[in-house]
Amino acid sequence: MTRRLFLLAAVAAAALYAEDFTGKVVGITDGETIKVMHNGAAERIRLWGIDCPEAKQPFGTRAKQLTGDLAFGQVVTVRVRDIDRYKRTVAEIVLPDGRNLNQELVRAGLAWWYRQYARKEMVLRDLEQRARAAKRGLWSDPNRVAPWEWRRVC
Numbered sequence: 001m002t003r004r005l006f007l008l009a010a011v012a013a014a015a016l017y018a019e020d021f022t023g024k025v026v027g028i029t030d031g032e033t034i035k036v037m038h039n040g041a042a043e044r045i046r047l048w049g050i051d052c053p054e055a056k057q058p059f060g061t062r063a064k065q066l067t068g069d070l071a072f073g074q075v076v077t078v079r080v081r082d083i084d085r086y087k088r089t090v091a092e093i094v095l096p097d098g099r100n101l102n103q104e105l106v107r108a109g110l111a112w113w114y115r116q117y118a119r120k121e122m123v124l125r126d127l128e129q130r131a132r133a134a135k136r137g138l139w140s141d142p143n144r145v146a147p148w149e150w151r152r153v154c
Helices: 003-017 062-070 103-106 122-134 147-154
Strands: 020-028 033-038 039-048 075-083 089-094
Touching: 020 039, 020 062, 033 075, 039 103, 062 103, 089 103, 103 122
Parallel strands: 039 089
Antiparallel strands: 020 033, 020 075, 033 039, 075 089
């Protein structure tokens, strides 16, 4: 009986975190991780469906800069998609002007479409294909390394 109550409580707690919300962006950790105020605390948000270069990789700093330029200090809508193994909210971020931050990073050539976690996401796929064809951002580097490969080696 105690185990059942624990599981019900865990499901209820997860449901609380699964709702979309709006909040002010108060921190930029890297290209795909931001902090948004939610229920009086800064909540870590991992951008869904994309992976930006790591800080020490080429274009890592530019990805973080674009994220900051577009989102820092803004009140955004967080469209929750999941909670990851690090207990971060995984979400799409809608900027005040209606643009999708996740998509803007891919459009600029500063993020990969993260196929492993967003296989059926055709908008990100198409934006990446266009950025590749135009050799925008990281696609201009003939020796680029996907961040998931970089993390595996480092």
